Amino acid sequence: MKKLFLLFIMMILISCGGAGKESSSSGNTKIIVNETAEPKSIDPGLLTDQSGIAVNSLVSEGLTRQGKDGTPEPGLAEKWDVSEDGLTWTFHLRENIKWSSGEPVTADDFKFAWLRVLEPATASEYAYMLHYIKGGQAYNEGKGKKEDVGINVIDSRTLEVKLERPTAYFASLAASPTYAPIREKFFDEKGKNFALEADAMEYSGPYKIKNWKHDSNFIMVKNENYWNKDHIKIDEVEMVLVADSTAELNAFNNGEIELIRLTAEQYKRYEKDPRVNVFRNNSVWYLEYNMENKFLANKKIRQALTLAVDKEEMANTIVKGTGEAAYGIVPTGFPGESKTFREENGDSYPKYNPEEAKRLYKEGLAELGVTELPELSLIINEAGNNKKIAEYVQEKIRTNLGANIRIEPIPFKERMARLQQKDFEIVLSGWGSDYADPMTYIDLFVTNGGNNHSSYSNPKYDELIKTANNSSDNKVRMQAMRDAEKILGDDMPVGVMLYSTRVIMLNPKIKNVYFKGIGAEYYLYDAYVE
CATH class of the missing domain: 3.90.76.10 (Dipeptide-binding Protein; Domain 1)
Structure with a gap:
């Protein structure tokens, strides 16, 4: 699934001592993949984050x-x-x-x-x-x-x-x-321990977890009972939990890592390298506003904060090559009625407009009966491009509105916990597609929805989602979703910022590794080492 609250994760494939090296214990091919944090859960009924989805894609099949x-x-x-x-x-x-x-x-x-x-x-x-x-x-x-x-x-x-x-x-x-x-x-036998340790799960997918060292790594070996085991060429997959992109790049240059995801800064240095591949991953990034906060409950304040950020400049300078400016909750490429959803609906969110942002900010403050906002906290995950994005947002809001944003970098698990508890003011968050339909994004913000952490509620929006879900007429479905996105772009419970793209540097020895924008970000089913 693609989570659900996605991070700018560096996906990498490593082999111990280089691609194609044999495992010291079994003589079988082994690769190592990287996630930046331990999953919140690997229980298929409870997982929501990209790391959990990555593990699940290897050990579970439906x-x-x-x-x-x-x-x-x-x-x-x-x-x-x-x-x-x-x-x-x-x-x-x-x-x-x-x-x-x-x-x-x-x-x-x-x-x-x-x-x-x-x-x-x-x-x-x-x-x-x-x-x-x-x-x-x-x-x-x-x-x-x-x-x-x-x-x-x-x-x-x-x-x-x-x-x-x-x-x-x-x-x-x-x-x-x-x-x-x-x-x-x-x-029933495992009870409360189900999915908490390697031996507390049964596996229906290509691999099974042999060893799980919490906050360090997973070791997954081929599942000898998997129905298509003969198709699987990689015998062992180790998933390590490393967030340091500099160390990863150094290891790649030393021949110790075969595939890494570059940060925006790294991409600037390697943009013309023939080993670099750039492609969309269907994730949208946004500022999620907690509407239980009395200041952020004001629509004009949310609009002002969003309009104060120049997304085009952010995409072209801060995250160059790893993101493009977003003007709707549904990314580019998803099917619509006869064209793509994005082509048919145009921009649902307004473009950068500092003057309009100032006007809305002033009016919002007046409605709240205050002359300035208190300092607001923006929580972010520690990994990837998040800090640079947050610093850019912080500076644009300070420059254009005179409002102060405090950046709060926290570990992934803490960020997820605070989202679920609604213990935040603003969070840099994101979503990737779970299936190939615009609804995977559009229904995120229904009243009391499981991933509606902003506490947003609009009866008209809810009714449109219901219409889209209840109709078998694609024309009716798409029109309802287009209208719902327009409402979201006006109410702004989230300030849409960027559509994410991947920048991958790959050692050509690793074959048939695919990256996709739905579900798990990397696909190892056909992979082998030359």
Whole structure:
């Protein structure tokens, strides 16, 4: 999923002592991938962050799986049927598929896992991803019964899913971690320890976690019971948790690392290097305003803070090569009615306008009955380009409005915890796509939504999201989402800043590593070392 609250993460592939070196213990090919922080959770029903999604993509597989371009492919289900009205999806599981423990994977494992996500007591932030299932939202909100949720086990290899409304992209949804299976007996045996240690999970994907040293690394080895194990060429993947981009670049130049993600500053030095690859990753970055703060609850103050930042200058100088100015919550490239969503909706957010920002700021202060804002805190994750972006935002707001912003760099886990507790004033946040439809961004800010940390609420916006979700007419869906984005651009619970791009420097010895903008950021399924 792509989280959910994305960071500017440096994704790297390393091999011990260089690409293609043999593992000292087994003689098998080993690579090392890097994440900047330990996942908040690797429980598929609870994970929300990019690190957790990265781990899950290697050790877990659902009915479908995301291919190298993010589109769904058959996973544990070899095929599926869709009824003529689009409301009933029937998934047919492969023969003899097994968990890493050797136990069979059955349709019951999916039903158990999905109902657990929807159970109110689970408090899954991504439960809304299963609201497409008939009765799912009602059960999740305590207004319906578990027995009425449209998940039916026909037999051990056949799962029937009834939807609230036709959802053409349901196969893409089914590839997300939230839809991954869990075996009920194993879950009950582990109890509160489930997914907290390497041996407290069963694995349905290409790899299984052999060792997990918290805040240090994961060691994942090929899952001998994975149905397509012969296709997997990399025998061991180690995921280390390192945030120092300078050390990574030095290691690359020393031949110790084969693939790194460059920061904006590093890209300036290596822009013409033939080993550099630049491409979009479908993430949008924004300033999220906590509307429980009485000053930020004022619409004109939020508008002023956003309009005071020159996004074009930021993209061209501060994050050159790693971001482009954003004027809508949906990034470039997502499908619309007949063109892309971005082409059809134009700019939903206004461009840099310091004079208008000053006018709105003055009026907002008057409405609040104050002559100046108190110093506001901007929390950021410590890694990547975040500090440079925050410093640029801080200076533009000070210069154009005379308002003071205090930058507060904190560890990733603390930042996530404070978001969930709504213990912040402004946060530099982001979102990446979970599936290939604009709705993956548009529904983020519905009232009481699991990822609506700003506490934003607008009945008209909610109604438009409902219309888009309930219609099988793509024209109606897209118009509702376009209108909803325009409302978001006016109310500004978030100040959209940038669409992120990746800058990757790759050693050509590593083949068939793909980077994508949906779900996990890197795709190792076809990878091998030459």
